[in-house]
Amino acid sequence: MNNLFTYVSAIKFGSEKYSIEHQELHDRSYYDEDMYIDSKEKVVHFSNGVVLKEHVEFDSEQSNDLDICPECWITYQVIEQPEGVSIRPNKKSFISRCQESFWLKMNLAQQ
Structure with a gap:
């Protein structure tokens, strides 16, 4: 079994x-x-046959106050995986970059 984190980490930091x-x-x-x-979608094809979709959406009216983490909707979803590869979870959503960053940090610490 593969963890979705490893693929998201590969998109963010390389692997x-x-x-x-x-x-x-x-x-x-x-x-x-x-x-x-502002709504962007990225479909990422990995060399092992896994295809992952990243969707990021936020409104342009948000405050740029440095003391808060603006609301942002982020979703990662596995849309293709070859036979024999089981990625879990299949989908992960966040409501801010801060939440996404925390999830990445916690999973990285467990490796």
């Missing part, structure tokens, strides 16, 4: 074990009641 073959970037941004929503 010798899980190399990225190519990525597809899609801009899904839109307006919602006069507010611009």
Whole structure:
């Protein structure tokens, strides 16, 4: 079994074990009641046949106050995995970059 963390970590920091073959970037941004929503999707193809989708969305009206972590919706989802590869969890969501960062830090410490 593979942990989703290892693939997310490979996207963020690189990895010798899980190399990225190519990525597809899609801009899904839109307006919602006069507010611009920045929405980006990245589909990452790994050399072992795993395909992971990263979706990040936030509104452009958020405060840039350095004392808070602005709300941001982040999701990682396995969309393809070859036979014999079982990635768990299949999907992970966060409500801020701070939450995502904490999850990465905690999983990195356990390795």
